[in-house]
Amino acid sequence: MNFETVIKKMEYLKFQHTPTILQELTDTAIKEEQNPLQFFDKLLGLEIDFREERRIATSMKISGLPKGMYLDTFDYMFQPAVEKNKIDYLSSCDFIRQKENILFFGPPGVGKTHLAAGLGVKAVEQGFSVIYYTVEELLSHLKKRSDVPVSKQRRQSYVKNALVVLDELGYQVMDRTETHLFFQFVNARYTKGSVIITSNRSVKDWVGIFANDQMATTAILDRLFHRSHIFNIDGNSYRLKDFQLMQNGGAQKE
């Protein structure tokens, strides 16, 4: 028996990574005097790790989540309004299993997108399907198919994914048609799948986003807030962090 024979069998079984390092693995096994079970366990472990990494990389690409925003790079000391234990709890993704929503409120730069995207990454890692949109992107998707009710658009990513991360609600004021499409979206996801929303406008100003339509705003709020986790982040902008430090430094010198 030679390596070629074994590698062929591994490839037949769709092993992707370990066939390329089989020689190395067996050399190490001999050197370390691994027993057959240890060797087999090591080999399967490496194969699984490789596939997991691939799966996550592919799902991350498909999700459209912004790059480089991970929960473990979030500085909680800088933003004390965000309770770390709450985020840690949510990162278990039970909220997705329970079809609950998360809402992040706060002015620009306080880390809303970072936290929303970081939780999105956790969901991808745990095997949930995730899609990220800005509200502007979502509306343009919804408008393209506005002749079909959203609830009937079963194959669309904004309906079928386990988690939709919807960023930047409030930057764009919607007209009546857009408000209606947005309501349809919220309604289609209601109790069927989770949404994470970030908004720079507090709830009392939401009616201004939704064409000043009080009824539609209430209907949207009702559905989003039912079974939801809310974060009001009222701290300083992280983008302006160094600028603020400079200003404080300047003030001290005077």
Ligand code: ADP
């Ligand atoms: P928002 O969406 O609230 O406007 P972002 O999440 O886009 O703010 O944050 C602005 C930038 O600052 C991003 O690059 C983000 O990664 C970074 N950032 C914000 N808050 C923190 C924080 N507490 N720790 C680390 N990076 C942060």
Ligand code: MG
């Ligand atoms: Mg943002």
